[in-house]
Amino acid sequence: MxxxxxxxxxxxxxxxxxxxxxxxxxxxxxxVDKGKYDTVIVEKEKHAGQIKALNTIIGYLRRTTTGWRRMELSVR
Structure with a gap:
């Protein structure tokens, strides 16, 4: 007391x-208010999905631009 x-x-x-x-x-x-906690969890899952999608795009761009880099170096 x-x-x-x-x-x-x-x-x-x-x-x-x-x-x-x-x-x-x-x-x-x-x-911690349960509503606030649930909102944060939903946002976290949304961001995790976005990160996964962006990492996939980055991987694709790295694979597809490798040939461009080699060609660029050979032209110089």
Whole structure:
């Protein structure tokens, strides 16, 4: 209860009006909003797919431009 009292004392001060402290029950396992967590997971999977697609394109470009590089070097 000492921590809770200290947080309440901090929050009631007018200079701390815009930077309030909150207590969370970590035992509940919901210290990160589930909606925010799910959004981040979806974005992560989307980005992973994009990275995979871009790596495939990069690999294709590397394979197809190798001949161009050789031809360019032989022309010089």
């Amino acid at each position: 000492q921590v809770e009292t200290a947080i309440i004392a901090y929050n009631v001060k007018s200079e701390n009006k815009h930077k309030q402290m909150k207590m969370a029950d970590l035992g509940s396992g919901q210290y």
